[in-house]
Amino acid sequence: MADDAAVGELTGRGAQPRQLIVTVYGLYSRESDGWFSVAALVNLLADIGIDETAVRSSISRLKRRGILEANRHDGAAGYQLSADAVEILREGDERIFAPHRGTLQDGWVLAVFSVPETARQQRHVLRTQLTRLGFGTAAPGVWIAPAHLHEATTAMLQRLGLDRYADVFKADHLAFGDLREKVAQWWDLDQLRRLYGEFLRLHEPVLRRWKRRRSAREREAFTDYVRVLTDWRRLPYLDPGLPAELLPKGWTGARATELFFALRSRLADEAHTHVTRATGLSHR
Secondary structure, three states: OOOHHHHHHHOOOOOHHHHHHHHHHHHHHHHHOOEEEHHHHHHHHHHOOOOHHHHHHHHHHHHHOOOEEEEEEOOEEEEEEOHHHHHHHHHHHHHHHOOOOOOHHHOEEEEEEOOOHHHHHHHHHHHHHHHHHOOEEEEOOEEEEEHHHHHHHHHHHHHOOOHHHEEEEEEOOOOOOOHHHHHHHHOOHHHHHHHHHHHHHHHHHHHHHHHOOOOOOHHHHHHHHHHHHHHHOOHHHHOOOOOHHHOOOOOHHHHHHHHHHHHHHHHHHHHHHHHHHHHOHHHO
């Protein structure tokens, strides 16, 4: 099973070479049963500026963490995604590429848990996983998120065997206090605003550059798309899709979301063409 650190890799919190490898696997390897040859990975990551030594070292670490498994296809050495990694990436597809913004009418999902001292490691995993899903802390042992995350929450608890420690509720906020103020306490919106601002600072110039382009540059599209997706994919996990009415005015998350999807629309097809030509992906 992919461990706690492995989940970090799969949601964009790992070291940079490993992040990029996971992004490449998530985007392209599932078209070929989750497998890439080592040679193909080395060539693709070289396009992004990662040398062979760093690629091989990162692959080894991803293997130790349960994300990749060694396998040979037609005599070629390579690695494929583990079953757990495939499931985590599948869940991530919706979160990353189809983010949902909740409304006040939707209500909330509450995860209430009690873990005995003898199972403190499970307590740590539970807190980490709820944070990964975008939950805020309303009170000790009471975690809250927009209601649309209830299916992802129950699936995670069952997959990791944590359902014995938790109860999940659908809830409405009836009283007391200003809900906008409470949301700002339950989630670190200042940090999230800074992260969205950094994403905009890094990638708005990329979109401006591509708008000036008249011809396709597939290798460059691949490089830019992998980097923008690597930077983007952790943000939908930190931002659980809080209702817009509860967010600060001029929320930078809206601009960042528009930017990501504009870049995806511009780059994804050309990037895929580059990978297909570089690896023979469509012929496996």
